[in-house]
Amino acid sequence: MLSSHRVPEPRGSTFVGVTRRIVLPTIKILLLAAIAVAAVRLAFGGDDDESAAGGDPAVPSVEIVQPEVPASIGTVVNTVEVEAVITSDAPTPIRATDAGEVTVFLADPGDIVEEGDPLVEVVFEEEGEPTTETDDEGNEVEVPGEPVRRFRTIEAATAGTVGEYDVLVGETVVVGDTLGSIATGGFTVSGSLSAEQQYRLVSGPTSAEVQARGGPAPFACTELSTGRSASGDDGGGGAEGGDGGAAPPEDPMAPDQGGGGSSTAISCTVPPDVTVFDGLAATMVIEAGRAENVLVVPVTAVEGAFETGNVWVPGPDGEPVETPVTLGLTDGELVEVREGLAEGDLILEFVPGVADEEELAPDMMGQAG
Structure with missing residues (x-):
């Protein structure tokens, strides 16, 4: 009958196992903790003693330098650029300068006229010079004179093409009535100025260089003027909104006065020899000083x-x-x-x-x- 017995393990193997399972991981954890503490000290300024002594040169610092x-x-x-649009000028109204009855049209619709050409003739009656007569009793009495018919001609206020008349022959008109209109065929470039741009244009420039997109080469636009315009009010592009100079600027820092969205328009006249069309976008380049x-x-x-x-x-x-x-x-x-x-x-x-x-x-x- 066979018998078995257990061979004892060497005494050194138990020590090696404990070292691998307990001692080495503990040392590794301690080393990592030490490294982490050192990193924190470097990043956030070290200890109080080093800071009081001037600190470690390796400690980062921040100094703001104003350029x-x-x-x-x-x-x-001083050059100001304004986004603008080209528009055809509104027809000029023909106004009655005398009261009376329309007798004849001296220019037909479609006729091209110059300023001062006759357009419409009106007639009115005036009392004649009174006379003195003697009545049956020998008394002198004043007798009204016979009415005298006077003719007046209403002339064109501007050059252009005569449009349709708004009155008929035989109709009575009074001073200021609109009888018709004249299309001038002119064009105006107009845009809107910001408050900052108004300040830069207080010197009152009188012309601008205009580039019509898709149009001719840049051209000089004369009779530059500015004028206040407001929504629903005297917009009109500002063509008549001033004396040719710049309007007094508004304070851009002032609070809104509740004026309904007002702005300042700037406009200039396109030369007659430049071909443009209604609605063209353009850029106005205004030099207001050097x-x-x-x-x-x-x-x-x-x-x-x-x-x-x-x-x-x-x-x-x-x-x-x-x-x-x-x-x-x-x-x-x-x-x-x-x-x-x-x-x-x-x-x-x-x-x-x-x-x-x-x-x-x-x-x-x-x-x-």
Whole structure:
């Protein structure tokens, strides 16, 4: 009969097993924890003793530096672009300049007339000169004179093509009545100005260069004028809204006065020799001044909208000092500084407290007439 017995394991194998299962994982965890603590200390400034002593050079720090620019000599061209539309001029009404009965039309519908040409004849009666007679009793009495028929001619107020008449022969009219109309065949370019653009046009330019989309080469548009227009009121493109100069600008920073959505129109007359059509889109390019060899700074550095503004000059202690300046022309990127700075003076490139350059609205900068 066979007998079996268990061979004892070596004493060293038990120790190796414990080391692999317990000791090595524990050491690994401790090492990882130490690395994590060191990383946190490096990222967030170390201990208080190192901070008090000036800190470790490896500890990151943040310092905000405000960019500066010098005031320099340059050229500013104040050019304003306005999106516009070309429209045919409304017919000019034929107004009765005398009261009476229409007797004859001296120009037929479709006739081309010049300013001052006769259009309509009217007749009216006036009392004749009174006479003195002696009655049966020998008394002198005044006798009214016989009525006298007077003829008057109503003339064309402008050149153009005569339209259909609104009255008939034999009809009685009074002064101011509309008898018909004359189509001038002219065209007007008109657009709408923002408040910022109004400030840039206070010098009152009298002409603009117009580019009609899909039309002829850019042409000069004369009789430039501006005038206030409002929804449902005297819109009219502003062709008659002024004396040829720019209207006084409104304060763009003023609160809305509830005027029903009013705006300022700008318009000019298309030359007769330029071929355009009603409804064409166009761009008006208006040059309202040029300043050469003047002191300029970026518009982003200036707080202000018109004539006066503020810039910030770095002070001896590093703090910016608000400095008033007098403004001139601007092209939307640079603005002329007439007083308050000298060439080479350093100023902050951006107005303090303005988070985004776009919030500065460069078009706000205006021209000091």
